[in-house]
Amino acid sequence: xKPSLKTFLAGAAFALALTTSALAARTDLTLGxxxxxxxxxxxxxxxxxIDEIVYANIFExxxxxxxxxxxxxxxxxxxxxxxxxxxxxxxxxxxxKFHDGTTLDAGDVVFxxxxxxxxxxxxxQKGLFAAIDEVEAVDDxxxxxxxxxxxxxxxxxxxxxxxxxVAPESAETNKERPVGTGPFMFDGWAKGSAVxxxxxxxxxxxxxxxxxxxxxxxxxxxxxxxxxLAGDVHAFPNFxxxxxxxxxxxxxxxxxxIGSTEGETILATNNGKPPFDDLKVRQAIAHAIDRQxxxxxxxxxxxxxxxxxxxxxxxxxxxxxxxxxxxxxxxxQLLAEAGYPDGFEATLKLPPxxxxxxxxxxxAAQLREIGIDLEIIPVEWAQWLxxxxxxKDYDLTxxxxxxxxxxxxxxxxxxxxxxxxxxxxxVMAELDATADTDARYALMRKAQEIIAQDAVNGFLFxxxxxxxxxxxxxxxxxxxxxxANDLTEVRWKE
Amino acid sequence: xLSYLLRxxxxxxxxxxxxxxxxxxxxxxxxxxxxxxxxxxxxTEDAIDALRRQMGLDEPVIxxxxxxxxxxxxxxxxxxxxxxxPVIDLxxxxxVVSLPxxxxxxxxxxxxxxxxxxxxxxxxxAAADAGIMAATQLGIAIPNFWFAILLVxxxxxxxxxxxxxxxxxxxxxxxxxxxxLLLPAIALALPxxxxxxxxxxxxxxxxxxxxxxxxxxxxxxxxxxxLRHHALRNALIPVLTILGLQFAFLLAGTIIIENVFYLxxxxxLVFQAITxxxxxxxxxxxxxxxxxxxIVNFLVDLAYAxxxxxxxxx
Numbered sequence: 001x002k003p004s005l006k007t008f009l010a011g012a013a014f015a016l017a018l019t020t021s022a023l024a025a026r027t028d029l030t031l032g033x034x035x036x037x038x039x040x041x042x043x044x045x046x047x048x049x050i051d052e053i054v055y056a057n058i059f060e061x062x063x064x065x066x067x068x069x070x071x072x073x074x075x076x077x078x079x080x081x082x083x084x085x086x087x088x089x090x091x092x093x094x095x096x097k098f099h100d101g102t103t104l105d106a107g108d109v110v111f112x113x114x115x116x117x118x119x120x121x122x123x124x125q126k127g128l129f130a131a132i133d134e135v136e137a138v139d140d141x142x143x144x145x146x147x148x149x150x151x152x153x154x155x156x157x158x159x160x161x162x163x164x165x166v167a168p169e170s171a172e173t174n175k176e177r178p179v180g181t182g183p184f185m186f187d188g189w190a191k192g193s194a195v196x197x198x199x200x201x202x203x204x205x206x207x208x209x210x211x212x213x214x215x216x217x218x219x220x221x222x223x224x225x226x227x228x229l230a231g232d233v234h235a236f237p238n239f240x241x242x243x244x245x246x247x248x249x250x251x252x253x254x255x256x257x258i259g260s261t262e263g264e265t266i267l268a269t270n271n272g273k274p275p276f277d278d279l280k281v282r283q284a285i286a287h288a289i290d291r292q293x294x295x296x297x298x299x300x301x302x303x304x305x306x307x308x309x310x311x312x313x314x315x316x317x318x319x320x321x322x323x324x325x326x327x328x329x330x331x332x333q334l335l336a337e338a339g340y341p342d343g344f345e346a347t348l349k350l351p352p353x354x355x356x357x358x359x360x361x362x363x364a365a366q367l368r369e370i371g372i373d374l375e376i377i378p379v380e381w382a383q384w385l386x387x388x389x390x391x392k393d394y395d396l397t398x399x400x401x402x403x404x405x406x407x408x409x410x411x412x413x414x415x416x417x418x419x420x421x422x423x424x425x426x427v428m429a430e431l432d433a434t435a436d437t438d439a440r441y442a443l444m445r446k447a448q449e450i451i452a453q454d455a456v457n458g459f460l461f462x463x464x465x466x467x468x469x470x471x472x473x474x475x476x477x478x479x480x481x482x483x484a485n486d487l488t489e490v491r492w493k494e
Numbered sequence: 495x496l497s498y499l500l501r502x503x504x505x506x507x508x509x510x511x512x513x514x515x516x517x518x519x520x521x522x523x524x525x526x527x528x529x530x531x532x533x534x535x536x537x538t539e540d541a542i543d544a545l546r547r548q549m550g551l552d553e554p555v556i557x558x559x560x561x562x563x564x565x566x567x568x569x570x571x572x573x574x575x576x577x578x579x580p581v582i583d584l585x586x587x588x589x590v591v592s593l594p595x596x597x598x599x600x601x602x603x604x605x606x607x608x609x610x611x612x613x614x615x616x617x618x619x620a621a622a623d624a625g626i627m628a629a630t631q632l633g634i635a636i637p638n639f640w641f642a643i644l645l646v647x648x649x650x651x652x653x654x655x656x657x658x659x660x661x662x663x664x665x666x667x668x669x670x671x672x673x674x675l676l677l678p679a680i681a682l683a684l685p686x687x688x689x690x691x692x693x694x695x696x697x698x699x700x701x702x703x704x705x706x707x708x709x710x711x712x713x714x715x716x717x718x719x720x721l722r723h724h725a726l727r728n729a730l731i732p733v734l735t736i737l738g739l740q741f742a743f744l745l746a747g748t749i750i751i752e753n754v755f756y757l758x759x760x761x762x763l764v765f766q767a768i769t770x771x772x773x774x775x776x777x778x779x780x781x782x783x784x785x786x787x788x789i790v791n792f793l794v795d796l797a798y799a800x801x802x803x804x805x806x807x808x
């Protein structure tokens with residue numbers, strides 16, 4: 001062999017080895033997210049965009065929610081519950097460090113929970129902590145939480161992003177520079193552009209496969225499509241352009257995963273306002289709604305019809321879609337019985353998301369069939385919250401309720417549905433006092449049936465989660481039991 | 495000239511004051527509580543009240559106006575409700591994207607439009623002129639976001655020459671920065687160039703019809719010299735007006751383009767701030783844009799006065 005050829009071959013082999021090892025070891029990931037979070041502290045804001053970046057990646061709580069919606073241990077490696085159901089004793093993992101090097105101990109847990117439920121707290125989900133009476137540190141790694149009354153949902157509540165454990169040293173600056181205990185550390189935030197997180201070398205748990213992840217903010221549907229196609233973004237866990245999904249499904253470079261979210265999309269009804277205070281009118285509306293037509297027309301066929309306010313992927317879900325099947329004739333009859341043979345006029349206030357704006361047009365057309373003439377009023381989110389949600393100044397609106405397990409809102413006295421049913425309230429109270437899983441599921445089923453029968457709202461569909469990613473990426477969640485992009489199991493296939 | 499300057503300056507100041515009152519009043523009237531929006535549907539009333547106090551929203555309107563405007567005058571633009579960082583920092587971060595983008599687009603459109611306009615005017619009625627007029631008509635009619643999407647699909651998705659969007663930041667180098675601004679600048683520049691070319695052409699044709707041009711020609715000056723020396727400077731006045739307006743438009747009106755290319759620019763900041771009810775950001779940035787427009791117009795007026803001495807005496 002000539003020396004020059006030998007050199008060439010050796011060089012080629014070396015180059016090949018380098019490239020293949022580089023390919024095998026790909027450890028960076030760029031994700032597209034539609035909205036930029038206002039800040040990065042999940043304990044001080046309701047924006048789902050915060051949890052989409054920090055949940056399970058940067059911050060951890062005592063418990064955490066898994067991809068199937070189950071409650072799992074996190075910073076608490078184990079816990080015990082007293083017989084009266086009032087005292088939880090959490091055992092913390094040993095050797096957990098915050099990203100700034102400080103050690104996690106029971107004092108941090110006491111601080112975090114007390115801070116979240118303090119009078120001047122701006123925690124958006126203060127209700128999660130309402131059952132807590134006292135939090136105390138037994139020793140460095142043991143925390144005792146005493147409740148005012150038994151709360152079946154307590155462990156689940158502690159798994160929310162709003163209940164993550166923060167340190168007193170860094171709590172005030174978490175909005176800008178989040179310091180948690182998670183497997184990733186905050187690296188940088190180019191405002192308006194991207195947030196970057198990097199692997200935490202001192203993580204207490206299983207190390208993650210990715211060295212670096214970048215969350216890029218791309219709100220525009222056309223831009224999101226182009227970014228994926230051009231390879232600028234490797235994954236869009238919540239892809240904002242359902243109309244482009246068939247294009248990706250047909251492309252072997254991409255994997256399209258349609259999952260379920262916690263978003264129950266409803267035609268929310270002002271039950272306190274005539275004529276909607278009449279059960280027959282609400283039943284008429286329920287019969288007049290063709291859910292599949294709305295899903296096809298507004299969501300490009302993506303979404304699951306629902307008949308009550310509960311997520312179909314939940315173990316306690318009851319199929320109630322046929323409580324009031326699509327039947328315009330029956331709807332007209334019910335309207336006539338209620339005293340509106342010629343129908344009536346009402347308003348439909350629609351917030352900005354396309355499920356509401358597009359779905360609203362279809363709902364209005366369907367209700368017009370039975371004589372209910374809706375005036376469509378588009379509103380901004382801020383207006384929606386002020387007028388509809390707070391002041392109850394509305395007849396009908398379309399909105400997706402994305403909080404997990406939130407059927408309890410129907411029991412709230414002052415909620416914007418203005419729904420009052422003593423029997424329902426009793427079921428919910430019993431549920432809150434029950435810790436046994438099977439008993440809880442039975443009560444949840446009962447609750448679903450009551451609000452379905454009462455046709456409190458027009459139940460439309462469960463929002464789908466449209467995930468699109470590079471086919472070589474694995475470990476992203478298919479469903480969204482919480483609004484998170486948990487990257488702990490994400491890796492490039494070799 | 496001095497009294498002209500003084501008069502113009504007073505007008506600028508009055509305009510800015512009026513604008514600040516209008517901007518503030520309009521945003522105060524628009525319904526929507528920023529605190530409630532930030533904390534969302536499940537928030538309790540006392541959490542919302544606590545946040546309102548933190549953001550200073552519990553103060554009377556008049557106090558807040560003077561705090562805001564007083565701050566603006568001393569360079570303190572307040573603190574963003576949502577990002578909770580000083581507004582001036584946000585604006586500065588965004589300007590390093592929006593300003594080069596606007597300038598690139600402006601330079602590009604001028605570089606295309608003026609020669610094209612002159613060329614077209616010099617060949618009035620010829621086939622080339624008709625072709626250019628048709629092309630500019632098309633350029634005006636095509637929405638720039640649509641054109642932007644076409645550019646992305648051609649150069650980023652199909653040819654993979656440039657990224658589909660985003661901005662790497664100037665710290666990653668001049669070339670990557672410029673590269674990511676190139677397509678947006680083209681998308682912004684072409685419709686502007688079309689307008690500018692038409693204005694240049696018609697303004698030049700108007701001037702070429704004037705008596706002094708006929709005189710110059712009658713003296714036997716070559717056509718090129720007449721065009722360059724006698725016609726062009728006078729024809730520039732309407733062109734300057736359009737340029738001034740375009741600069742303001744480019745700076746404020748890049749919202750759509752910045753969305754298509756997900757650029758972290760000023761337009762997107764305002765858009766985001768409006769949807770999040772980040773009032774202080776909207777108020778400050780809008781006032782800043784108004785000030786820019788007013789000042790650019792002021793400079794354009796001065797440029798007129800330079801181009802046409804008769805205007806100074808008015």
